[in-house]
Amino acid sequence: MRLTSKRRLYHFTKTRLSRLKSASFCTSAENDAAAEEIAAILEKKDWKRLLETTSELKNKLNPETVHSILHQSSVRDPKRLFNFFNWAIHQVPNPQNLDSFSFLAIILCNSKLFRDANMVLDKMVQTRRPVQAVLASIIRCYKEYKGNDAGVFEILIDCYKKVGSWNNAVYVFLGAKEGGFLPGLVCCNNFLGDLVKFNKLDLFWKVFDGMVDAKLVPDVYTFTNVINAHCRVGDIEKAKRVILEMEEKGCTPGLVTYNVMIGGLCRAGVVDEALKLKKSMAEKGFAPDAYTYNTLIDGFCREKRFSEAKLMMTEMRRAGLNPNHFAYTALIDGLMKQGNVVEGFRVKDEMVARGIKLNVFTYNALISGVCKAGDLEKAKALFNEMVWIGAEPDAQTFSILIESYSRAKKIDKAYELLNEMKRSNLTPTLYTYSGIINGLCHCGDLERANHVLDAMVEGGLKPNLVIYTNLIKGHIQKSRFEEARRILDRMMEKGVLPDVICCNTLISGLCKAQKMDEARSCLVEMVDRGLKPNAHTYGAFIHGYAKAGEIEAVERCFKEMQNYGIAPNNVIYSELINSHCKAGNVTEALSTLRCMSEQGVVPDVKTYTVLIHGLATNGRINDARDVFSQLHGKGIVPDVFTYTSLISGFCKLGDMKAALNLYKEMCQKSIAPNIVTYNTLIGGLCKAGNIEKARKVFNEISQKALAPNTKSYTMIIDGYCKSGNLTQAFQLLDEMPSRGVPPDSFAYCALVDGCCKEGKLEKALSLFYEMVRKGFASTTAFNALIDGLCKSGKPNDANGLLEDMVDKCITPNHITYTILIDHHCKAGEMKEAENLFLEMQRRNLVPNTVTYTLLLHGYDRLGRRAEMFALFERMAANAVEPDEIIYGLMTNAHLKENNLIGNLKLLDEILVKDVVLDQKWSSLLLDAVCKREEFSEVVKFLDEMAEQGLRLSPVTCHKLVRSFHDKGSLEKAEQILESLVQFGWVPNSTSVHSIIHKDHDDANSESPGNFSKQVTFGVAC
Known part of the structure; x- marks a missing residue:
């Protein structure tokens, strides 16, 4: 098989070489002689047979010979010349002269054989010779041959248009005009229409300006194209001025003109003006057609004015026009985008009832709507339905479903659809791949996301900015910041420049991870690229600095964004208020709210909620209540978060009556409490010792179709433990697994503490070792046990537990040591207390005021005032601030020592620090x-x-x-x-x-x- 192929290739190459040799050595005289001889044969009907059987003459055939035959034009039949030229192209290996194409096209145009001329010029364009050379050849030959039909230039323009060479087509138009050969008005109008259709508006205006320059009088079609061009870029005012210009020049706008203008107005969102124009055209005798109504229906749907869209459909029927796929699909698409799925399907049913068969566009609108509503089963049912009725799914159908399944993290289903799409001979688009990549990034499967990207590139598609941004976001969510930066660098290498959204994605991720310096570097790079930061950019920085408690940096960022001319929005102001509240600057927070209103930014419920939460957290409950009243006064409806913030404030102050009144109020206003609301109330009631009311609120959680979470159980268990009702506490612990709520370390700690307080140390130890087995034994539980053992007179067991604690790699804290020090001090065992005091410092645990107070009490009981004075000095050296209790102890010690200077120094220190002493x-x-x-x-x-x-x-x-x-x-x-x-x-x-x-x-x-x-x-x- 290979040998045969090689022989054929050898024979073909040899033949071509022999022909090339014969062609190369033909003289001009020989070419002319051969041309005359061939021309003579062409006069005969069987010319093709004669030429093919005369090998000597056939071998003399070359581009120059062909050119001579066409140039001499001795053959009177243009059609025969056309057939000869087509035959010669396949006989001669060398490309034909451009002039040969030109002469033949002109001859054919002169004979009105425009279809054949079109085929010749198509072949001429296919030679890929520069358009300048092509046009120069035609102009030269036209002048030489004295062409009488400039249609050859119009045909050439069409040939370039067909292959999408718009720049070449415009060059031919302008070049022909400069050469004195202006294409006709019909050609110009069609050219303008095509340029608008393919959105080549820069070229459109070049052609139009050329027409004006050539003094070509525009007609209604010209003006309509100009109106369409203005509407395409949303320049409605210029489009309206063109209509006035038409009327001034005596050119009456037609129905198409009005429809184009109505379409432009609808796309610009001024449907009411489009409606007025419809009435105006009717007054001028132009009855609106189906296109007019369909455009208006689509316009109303775009503006979510569905009732008016339906009225327009009714009016359309009264006018004897039946709404088609376009009108119904526009209405269905609008309803679906608004989320009105039920009404969308009602329109679908009406469409079917009227005998209008649904097409792929209608199904795509329906599938897109149910996907956005999260009903993927319904979407797949629609997909199967459209296949069943013969409305073949297109790439858009598959892409919508693939993107929706990916977003729902059903990646395997998305891959099934992708494979089915390929089996249907549909090529995945950028939108298809973008959906899968985005879904994989959301699932954290970055490896597969990168594989899809590679497959996409191999398929000849260039990833766009959206895809790269999603990949960057996916890596940031996994804290893979270096890889995210590499993707940013790679996309720029591929010529895809980041926009503000892309940069914000990276900056936001870095700020959330508290990598503020890196985020600042990204901001500098962003500005260097000519991108202007926006409110989202600075919002990320303000959130990051606020999270880190850097209030000065927050204010610096806020001023910086204002200096850039970026107006802070609700989100920024809310973040600023939140950061002031976290820093305890409630006065600044209230001032920020006032400033916000003065700047014309209307606070929303979230802003007020942030402030109320901050005030309540800082114990400014009266101010929080005032802001709550202010919110009501502005007509803003508080939400569950607002109420919960205020309830939390009252709970912290122990004002459970006010908290419960707010809970009752929100329920009366049909604002459903969430689990945080209930947990806040349970915690407050337990803290207030009202365990019965707390249990009642706990039971209400299930009655409101909510499920208690771990925190709900932990707080009510802790409440029962503190009230001494261990039976109920353990019942709730046993109930947790059956409700799907796993007990955590806090629940066990509460029970351990409760058992210790009730003297049930064995049960407490049993619970503790159960915690150890489950892997969440904590220092808090250890401390509760140690405290229980000390109070039960088992200090040796407590010390043993401390050693056990260290062995189990659970680090004791300052509370652990303080509990043991307290016991030894009360027992007068100061040596042991001192050793523990030194040991805790060796473990880098800083003794606090309580620890020092216990030791001072211990020394005081034994009358060891010298140790008290030494410990007090060490406390000052370690920058631990004494409280009124310590000052009282030291005052007593100085008085007992009759130390007047010591008394004066202590008195001085107390007065300077303004300590409220007993x-x-x-x-x-x-x-x-x-x-x-x-x-x-x-x-x-x-x-x-x-x-x-x-x-x-x-x-x-x-x-x-x-x-x-x-x-x-x-x-x-x-x-x-x-x-x-x-x-x-x-x-x-x-x-x-x-x-x-x-x-x-x-x-x-x-x-x-x-x-x-x-x-x-x-x-x-």
Whole structure:
């Protein structure tokens, strides 16, 4: 087989070479002689047989000979010349001269053989010679041959149009015009119409301008094309001006003109104006046709004005016109896009009842609608129905279904449809592949998504921006940021430039992952590419910084976006309010709401909810209630999240009456509580000790067709445990698995804690080891057990449990150690307590105020005040702030040690920090200073403080002077003041009178809980 093929190839090559040789060595004289001889034979009817049997003459045939025959035109029959030329093309291996095509086309046009001329010029275009050379040849030959029909130029334009060479077609038109051969008005109008149809509007205006330049008078078809061109780009005003121009020039618009204008108005969304134009055309004697009505029906559907679309359909029938597929499909498509599936199928049934057979476009509209509604079974049923009635599914049908199954994460079904599509000889489109890739990315199957991308490229399709953006988003959702960046780089290498949405996808993902520096780099690159960030861009940054608690960065971003001229929207303002609330800046949050309204941005329910939640979380429940009232006043309906936020605020404050009233109100307003609402109420009621009401609310969850979740069970179990009802708590724990709710560590912790408090340590240990087996044993459960063992007098077991805790790789926390330290301190075992204190620090656990308080209490009980003073100093060195309890303990210690300087230093520290100290200790402190038996000792101690470089604050100095004055000793008060002035602790201008007067004013302005007032009151007593 291969040998035969090689022999044939050899014979064919040899023949071509021999012909090429004979053609190459023919002289001009020989060509002319051969041309005359062939021309003579062409006069005979059996010319083809004669030429084919005369091998010598046939061998002399070459492009020059053919050109000579055509150029001499000695053959009188143009049709025979045409047949000869077609025969010669297959005999001569070399391409024919362009002039041969030109002469023959002109001869045929002169003889009105336009169909044959068209075939010749088609072959001429197929030579792929430059259009400049083609046009130059025709113009030259036309002038030489004296062509009498310029139709040859019109045919050439059509030939280029047929192969989609629009630029070449326009070149021929303009070139012919410049050469003095203007195509006719019909050709020009058809050319304009085609250019509009294929959206080649730049070329359209070149042709139109050429017509105007050539003084070619436009007719109604020309004007209609111009109107259509303006409408295509949405320039309705210019289109309307063309209609006025027509009328001014005496060119009456026709029905087609009006229909084009109505179509443009409908696409621009001004259907009412289109309706007025319909009435106007009727007044001018033009009865609307089916196209007019169909266009208006489609226009009304686009604007979701379905009742008017139906009225238009009724009017259409009254006019004797039957709505067709287009009208019904437009109505069905509009209804489906609005989500009105039931009405869409009613229109389908009406369509069938009227005998209109559904086509693929109607089915596509129906399938798309039910897919958007999530009813994939109905979509597949429609697909089967259309196959059954013979409406063959097209690529769009398959693509809609494939995209919908992919979005529903039914990837295997999507692949089945893709294979079926290929078996039906339908080529998958960009939309098809985009749907599958998007679905795979949503499922996290990025490997298969990349395979689909490769298959798509192998199939000759170029991935677009949407596909690349989905891939980037998929990788970001998997935290594969480097791969996402590589995809971005790859798409740019392929010539697909990212848009703002694509960049925002990457920036948003980075911000959510708290990679703010990388996100900022992406923003810089985005701006460098000439893309302008929008509200979504900055919204991502503001959310990211707010999540990280960087309020200054949030405000900086907010100002930056305003400087860019980007107006913040509701989402941005809501995020800003939320970040202020999280930082505790509720005043700024309220100010932001006011600013928002001043900027013309109307707060929505989400904005108000964010603010109410923030205020409630910060304990500003009255402000939250005021904002809630403001929301009502604006006519905004609060949703379940608004109510839940406010209910949560009242629950945190223990105002369960107000919380339950809000719950009742929302139910009365048909705002269904969600599981978060119920959990909030259960938690609040349990905290308030109202376990019976909490159980009632818990039971209501199931009555409202909701299912209790893990948190619901955990809170009610914890409530029962705290109320001592372990029986109910364990019943609920047993119920959880049967309701499909797995118990978590929090539920077990609550039960462990409850058992410990009830003294059921064995049950608590059993639960704990069950937690260990299930793999969620926690530090909290350990702490509850250790606390229970300590309180039950089993400290050795508690210590053993601590060692067990470490062995099981469960890290003890500061609470663990604080519990054990508390037990040893109460037992007077300070050595053990000290060891635990040191051990917790070796584990990098920072003792808190409670830990220090327990140790100080322990030392105090044993009278070991030196250790107390040392521990207090260590506490200060470790930057742990003492509270009023610790200050009380230290005050007592200093008093017992009769340490006046220590008392003064402590008094000074308390007053400077404005600590609200118990009245007993504040009185004793000042009494210790002022009730010294020898006044000289007080002065002496003050001198010693000054010599040691210590100083008292102005506040403490004033209290000393005031205390001596209030005890009736003005002289001592003045002496103390003199020393204080001498030490430079108070200004020289200070007098006893000014101190007394100032303290009196301060006392009137301060609250009763202020320590300064307590001190004065205590000494006076």
